Amino acid sequence: MSMPNNLTDRPREPKPAPAKEKRFSEQALAELEEIATHYPERKAACLPALWIAQREYNGYLTAAAIQEVADYLGLSYAEVEGVATFYTMYNLRPRGKHHLEVCTCLTCAVMGAYDVVHKLEHELGVGLGQTTSDGAFTLSEAECLNFCGAATVVQVGDRYFTNITSENVMGLIDDLRASESYTPAKLADAIVKVLIPNASETGGGSSDKEAIKGISGPML
Amino acid sequence: MGIVNLLFKNRLVPNIEEIEVYEAHGGYSGLRRAATMERQAVIDEIKLAGLRGRGGAGFPTWIKWNGLPKNYDAPHYVICNADEGEPGTYKDRELMLKMAHTLVEGVILAGYSTYSTKGYIYIRGEYVESAWQVRKAIDQAYKKGYLGKNILGVEGFNFDLYIHMGAGSYECGEESALMSSLMGERGNPRLKFPHAPLPTVQGIWKSPTLVNNVESYCAATAIMTIGGEEYAKLGTEKSKGTKIISVSGHIAKPANYEVELGTPLLELVREAGGVTGGALKAIIPGGSSVPIVPADRLDKINLDYESTGANGTMLGSGGFMVFNDRTDIVLLMKRTSEFYQHESCGKCTPCREGTRWLFKILDRITSGNGQPGDVDLLLDVCSQIDGRSYCGLGDAACWPIVGAIKAFRPEFEYWITHKRSPIGDQALPPSPERVNPLLTLTAA
Numbered sequence: 001m002s003m004p005n006n007l008t009d010r011p012r013e014p015k016p017a018p019a020k021e022k023r024f025s026e027q028a029l030a031e032l033e034e035i036a037t038h039y040p041e042r043k044a045a046c047l048p049a050l051w052i053a054q055r056e057y058n059g060y061l062t063a064a065a066i067q068e069v070a071d072y073l074g075l076s077y078a079e080v081e082g083v084a085t086f087y088t089m090y091n092l093r094p095r096g097k098h099h100l101e102v103c104t105c106l107t108c109a110v111m112g113a114y115d116v117v118h119k120l121e122h123e124l125g126v127g128l129g130q131t132t133s134d135g136a137f138t139l140s141e142a143e144c145l146n147f148c149g150a151a152t153v154v155q156v157g158d159r160y161f162t163n164i165t166s167e168n169v170m171g172l173i174d175d176l177r178a179s180e181s182y183t184p185a186k187l188a189d190a191i192v193k194v195l196i197p198n199a200s201e202t203g204g205g206s207s208d209k210e211a212i213k214g215i216s217g218p219m220l
Numbered sequence: 221m222g223i224v225n226l227l228f229k230n231r232l233v234p235n236i237e238e239i240e241v242y243e244a245h246g247g248y249s250g251l252r253r254a255a256t257m258e259r260q261a262v263i264d265e266i267k268l269a270g271l272r273g274r275g276g277a278g279f280p281t282w283i284k285w286n287g288l289p290k291n292y293d294a295p296h297y298v299i300c301n302a303d304e305g306e307p308g309t310y311k312d313r314e315l316m317l318k319m320a321h322t323l324v325e326g327v328i329l330a331g332y333s334t335y336s337t338k339g340y341i342y343i344r345g346e347y348v349e350s351a352w353q354v355r356k357a358i359d360q361a362y363k364k365g366y367l368g369k370n371i372l373g374v375e376g377f378n379f380d381l382y383i384h385m386g387a388g389s390y391e392c393g394e395e396s397a398l399m400s401s402l403m404g405e406r407g408n409p410r411l412k413f414p415h416a417p418l419p420t421v422q423g424i425w426k427s428p429t430l431v432n433n434v435e436s437y438c439a440a441t442a443i444m445t446i447g448g449e450e451y452a453k454l455g456t457e458k459s460k461g462t463k464i465i466s467v468s469g470h471i472a473k474p475a476n477y478e479v480e481l482g483t484p485l486l487e488l489v490r491e492a493g494g495v496t497g498g499a500l501k502a503i504i505p506g507g508s509s510v511p512i513v514p515a516d517r518l519d520k521i522n523l524d525y526e527s528t529g530a531n532g533t534m535l536g537s538g539g540f541m542v543f544n545d546r547t548d549i550v551l552l553m554k555r556t557s558e559f560y561q562h563e564s565c566g567k568c569t570p571c572r573e574g575t576r577w578l579f580k581i582l583d584r585i586t587s588g589n590g591q592p593g594d595v596d597l598l599l600d601v602c603s604q605i606d607g608r609s610y611c612g613l614g615d616a617a618c619w620p621i622v623g624a625i626k627a628f629r630p631e632f633e634y635w636i637t638h639k640r641s642p643i644g645d646q647a648l649p650p651s652p653e654r655v656n657p658l659l660t661l662t663a664a
Contacts, residue, residue, distance in 0.1 A: 038340075038382040038384075039403075039404075040295070040425055041403065041404070041425060043403065043405075044402065044403050044404040045404065046404035046405075047384070047385070047387055047401065047404060048384075048385070050387070051385065051387070073404075082406055083404065083405065083406055086407060086565075087345070087387030087388045087389050087407075088387070088388030089346070089387040089388035090387055090388075104555070104649075105307045105508075105555065105559055106307045106308060106504075106508055106552065106555060106556060106559075107307070107308060107468040107469050107541050109551075109552070109555050109648070109649035110469060110470065110543060110546075110552070110648040110649055113649075114649060114650050115650070143307075143390065143562055143563060144306075144307035144308075144508075144559065145346055146304050146305065146307075146309055146312075146313055146344075146346075146347075147310045147313060148307070148308050148309070148310055148466065148468035148474070148541070149310060149466060149467065149474035149476070150474070151468060151469075151474075158348035158349070159348075160346075160349065187348070190348050190352075191345060191348060191351075191385045194348065194352055194355045194383055194385065195382070195383055195384070195385060197358075197359065197362070198359050198362075199355055199359070200352070200355045200356035200359045200360075201359065
């Protein structure tokens with residue numbers, strides 16, 4: 001392919017032997033058991049369990065994380081790894097503190113998305129799929145994030161940042177440097193919580209309060 | 221014809237995401253009425269309304285609802301397909317963000333009609349913001365007794381509703397792949413009827429399953445609120461009701477517009493403020509999978525299933541992308557083919573190999589290495605993918621390319637002959653040599 005990206009390159013670090021220690025906290029185990037009751041078969045909790053694992057393992061699924069999920073669900077390592085490798089949001093290698101996913105699909109592509117990507121590559125000093133040396137940012141292209149009316153869209157953590165241009169994107173970067181809310185682990189946590197009944201009482205991730213502002217009517 | 225805010229009727233009401241406000245504006249009146257009716261009568265009202273699936277296929281909704289066994293002998297499931305992935309489409313995102321109660325009410329209506337005991341709203345993993353509003357709507361519905369046991373006093377009407385989050389896969393918006401994913405597997409599709417049972421006979425965990433799109437359930441709520449007869453007054457003879465069209469691209473006011481089916485396409489362009497940045501060149505009216513329509517054919521098209529179909533495109537999901545004359549169709553198709561190649565699940569050879577091949581050809585054409593005969597090669601590869609896999613992703617990868625060649629063949633030939641864009645330096649999306657100068661700058 002002409003442009004490097006991490007959408008189809010899924011190299012993983014050499015796989016260490018699965019660790020013996022388990023990292024799921026008591027709360028994580030309780031969440032897993034609650035979620036498992038939603039389905040008639042325990043295997044169906046595989047995707048939610050991988051989200052829990054991604055949170056417990058600080059935003060990235062190691063071999064140990066996959067093995068731990070396999071143990072809790074009574075599945076083989078191979079089967080769980082098969083699921084983990086299929087979906088793009090499960091991180092198979094470490095990400096920086098902020099994973100910048102810039103949509104470059106149809107509408108965003110004609111609305112300056114590639115200019116955003118190249119601005120970020122230049123300013124952050126990384127290519128697509130790479131992480132800055134200080135570990136602050138990982139830069140990726142994303143396939144359609146489906147908020148085309150607000151092109152260009154950049155997803156970081158559980159938020160969509162909208163109407164991003166090559167002019168304003170570094171402002172977003174400055175804001176993110178000061179933030180703790182949009183890390184991969186925080187994203188995984190938000191997703192796990194949204195599955196739990198009555199979670200809306202205690203509030204959710206960073207996006208639950210801010211997202212619905214400004215969505216009404218034509219977006220100008 | 222024109223804009224009709226039916227599903228969006230209360231979109232601007234402050235705090236409509238709170239159930240008390242929703243109820244004060246007619247919310248749950250549809251379900252209350254349905255609970256006094258026979259389950260079959262609810263399905264008959266959906267039939268009278270003439271609702272067709274709003275996910276993209278336009279299949280008559282009542283036929284699906286009618287297809288599950290009419291008893292509680294075995295578990296039945298209702299699935300809401302909220303894995304909105306079709307490029308250009310963002311209506312479900314807004315429906316869930318602002319009108320989550322409408323969605324939940326519609327799913328419960330389906331649960332009642334189909335003798336189902338559990339429902340799952342499968343939301344794509346990226347839509348966390350929307351998912352929180354659905355979480356709130358479900359939690360509030362339980363508290364008010366719209367979910368749980370003996371709903372609205374109907375003995376034996378028990379329904380539980382769960383959220384299931386995806387993790388990044390366009391293919392999981394396909395009905396059978398979604399079911400695989402819900403059951404904890406890779407998102408591979410299954411064979412279709414008649415080679416395999418319909419989901420309404422054997423879906424998830426071999427049980428009768430209803431799968432419909434977010435907008436379809438919201439429309440069902442609207443139908444039970446205003447009545448099937450009222451709903452059927454909108455639209456055309458075969459395309460009843462309203463459709464939410466997601467407008468984006470080179471347009472002044474990109475947004476979700478709910479239009480009466482049959483509205484002339486150019487009227488929507490006017491409502492959305494008209495084309496920006498140049499003259500109108502082409503529109504993709506229904507998501508990336510439908511053929512692109514050049515400007516000179518747009519005045520013949522009305523936004524309904526029949527008119528779009530008769531004019532070489534499709535209403536699809538309603539992902540309405542507008543392109544001005546800076547747009548290079550070949551570069552657009554290259555990015556489109558890249559999308560399908562990434563998203564192919566890999567199960568079926570024609571799709572897995574074919575989408576990769578299509579991208580390679582378009583990549584080499586737009587890198588200045590196109591070969592004579594490449595356009596016919598594209599068409600040939602497309603003809604070998606279309607209709608030959610377990611699901612429609614492969615077909616969806618071909619239709620835009622075939623459509624683009626049909627409408628803009630000279631642009632493809634120009635690229636091959638001259639090894640650059642006919643638009644020149646200002647082409648959108650940018651051609652590789654325009655972005656390369658930035659890549660050569662060394663970082664500080």
